[in-house]
Amino acid sequence: MKGAVATGHPLTAMAATEMLSAGGNAFDAAVAAGFASVVAEPSLTSLGGGGFMLAHIEEKEDILFDFFVNTPGLGNNEKIKPVMTPANIVFPECSQVFHIGLGSVAVPGMLKGLLHIHRRLCTLPIKTILVPALSYLKEGVETIGPQDIFLDLLKPIFTSTDYGKKIHTINGQYIKLHDKIFNPLLKDFYEEIAENRCNIYSGKTAQKLVEAMKEHNGMVTLEDLAAYEVIERKPLRIKYRDREILTNPPPASGGIMLALSMHFLENIDLSRHPRNSEEILITLVELMKEMQPSRILKNGNHITYPFLNDVTAPLIESFKKSVSKKTFISTQGTTQISVVDEKGNAASMTTSNGSGSGCYIPGTGIMLNNMMGEDDLHPDGFFSSPPNIRVSSMMTPTITLKNGRVSTVLGSGGSKRIKTAILQVLINIIDFEYSLKDAAESPRVHFEDGVVHAEPGIPAGTIEKLRKHYKVHQWDKKNMYFGGVHCVNTEMEGWGDSRRGGSFLIE
Numbered sequence: 001m002k003g004a005v006a007t008g009h010p011l012t013a014m015a016a017t018e019m020l021s022a023g024g025n026a027f028d029a030a031v032a033a034g035f036a037s038v039v040a041e042p043s044l045t046s047l048g049g050g051g052f053m054l055a056h057i058e059e060k061e062d063i064l065f066d067f068f069v070n071t072p073g074l075g076n077n078e079k080i081k082p083v084m085t086p087a088n089i090v091f092p093e094c095s096q097v098f099h100i101g102l103g104s105v106a107v108p109g110m111l112k113g114l115l116h117i118h119r120r121l122c123t124l125p126i127k128t129i130l131v132p133a134l135s136y137l138k139e140g141v142e143t144i145g146p147q148d149i150f151l152d153l154l155k156p157i158f159t160s161t162d163y164g165k166k167i168h169t170i171n172g173q174y175i176k177l178h179d180k181i182f183n184p185l186l187k188d189f190y191e192e193i194a195e196n197r198c199n200i201y202s203g204k205t206a207q208k209l210v211e212a213m214k215e216h217n218g219m220v221t222l223e224d225l226a227a228y229e230v231i232e233r234k235p236l237r238i239k240y241r242d243r244e245i246l247t248n249p250p251p252a253s254g255g256i257m258l259a260l261s262m263h264f265l266e267n268i269d270l271s272r273h274p275r276n277s278e279e280i281l282i283t284l285v286e287l288m289k290e291m292q293p294s295r296i297l298k299n300g301n302h303i304t305y306p307f308l309n310d311v312t313a314p315l316i317e318s319f320k321k322s323v324s325k326k327t328f329i330s331t332q333g334t335t336q337i338s339v340v341d342e343k344g345n346a347a348s349m350t351t352s353n354g355s356g357s358g359c360y361i362p363g364t365g366i367m368l369n370n371m372m373g374e375d376d377l378h379p380d381g382f383f384s385s386p387p388n389i390r391v392s393s394m395m396t397p398t399i400t401l402k403n404g405r406v407s408t409v410l411g412s413g414g415s416k417r418i419k420t421a422i423l424q425v426l427i428n429i430i431d432f433e434y435s436l437k438d439a440a441e442s443p444r445v446h447f448e449d450g451v452v453h454a455e456p457g458i459p460a461g462t463i464e465k466l467r468k469h470y471k472v473h474q475w476d477k478k479n480m481y482f483g484g485v486h487c488v489n490t491e492m493e494g495w496g497d498s499r500r501g502g503s504f505l506i507e
Contacts, residue, residue, distance in 0.1 A: 008037065008500050009147065021507050024124045026339040035132075050113065053350075071390075106220075146499075188365075189365060205363065240266060247398045340492070348410065353370075436493055440497045456474065
């Protein structure tokens with residue numbers, strides 16, 4: 001076998017396996033899947049957004065490619081006050097307010113990121129890598145479940161502009177299951193990428209974007225676009241049990257919060273208790289309470305790794321006291337692309353467009369992000385950071401090593417739920433020795449705004465015990481709200497999380 005791929009859509013996975021079949025490596029596969037995901041998963045990612053790719057290169061080197069978004073406003077001397085429009089997105093069991101419009105747009109990094117990785121690590125020409133995505137754009141992408149659910153959730157955003165309405169409606173009706181989406185401007189743009197003629201960071205396209213920004217109180221400037229750079233970082237390396245976990249380092253916040261979570265759990269023997277027992281779930285809930293961004297990240301209170309005892313000791317003590325009051329266990333001590341190949345390469349790439357701003361780069365078919373309007377990315381308040389600063393992200397592309405060799409590649413979408421989804425899948429794999437399918441599909445919990453959200457599958461008796469300590473909301477079915485962890489391992493096994501229409505293929 002040449003490799004294994006887990007992604008959020010069958011077409012995204014097929015793009016990756018086509019590259020492996022053509023003799024490409026894991027990075028060819030990941031970049032092809034990245035371009036394809038923009039076409040096949042428009043509700044989750046875009047060239048107008050950003051992301052990260054964690055690369056393990058044949059047991060020789062590990063690199064975290066940071067192509068997440070920057071704060072805008074360089075050279076803005078007009079004191080523009082950005083205008084954002086609130087959009088209430090209603091999940092089946094709860095709702096979340098996002099802010100959209102050109103005022104919500106951060107400087108995009110996705111296109112530069114994919115092209116940078118292509119130059120650094122890929123073996124196939126860009127024209128070959130774009131073949132699958134271009135074929136999808138020409139033929140149209142059929143809306144399949146649960147992509148239709150994602151699109152329905154985002155209807156207020158996807159129909160907020162003329163071009164959005166044009167490509168997401170058929171005969172005046174919003175797109176539905178089994179309808180095909182066509183994006184002719186994006187097709188033309190991809191054809192230009194294949195010929196190395198495209199650029200959204202300078203020239204006419206950049207000028208048109210900035211003119212639209214000025215007209216609608218957006219903040220992105222020509223200086224912002226010219227200054228944007230992909231950054232190569234050393235991954236955060238976390239020791240946990242018999243594994244080493246590689247993940248996203250600061251200034252992203254997801255990796256450091258995952259590291260802190262694993263640090264809390266290191267001296268607790270989780271495997272002594274059933275996975276969905278009261279003891280395990282209370283431990284996880286209390287851990288999630290301690291990991292609230294408002295507690296750890298507000299007012300510049302960023303924690304560095306390795307952890308200093310005077311920083312973590314109060315947090316650990318609070319955690320232990322909270323758990324010990326409810327159970328004895330403490331005394332015992334967004335979309336994702338995951339690829340491995342036969343050469344020993346591994347790629348974990350997480351990308352996002354937020355919920356999307358609803359606004360498009362003129363003439364390109366590229367929807368821009370709304371990262372400046374997502375409150376979980378700005379714990380100190382909207383527009384509190386100066387221009388040209390990487391926005392801190394919850395995205396947590398992850399690779400685990402055992403005895404120095406790649407064991408598992410994983411990551412997740414899911415906004416505030418990313419870190420809790422990754423944490424739960426990791427303990428399922430490491431502590432409970434679940435298969436990748438069971439690790440990803442097992443029911444999850446998430447603590448937010450004083451409520452424990454619980455998926456179906458947790459025993460009723462356990463839920464009743466949790467209700468003695470917390471306000472619990474049990475969902476009727478699994479949902480994308482709880483993330484989407486797509487994972488593969490070097491045994492060429494894998495799984496695409498059903499919550500986000502995941503797909504797993506081997507080549």
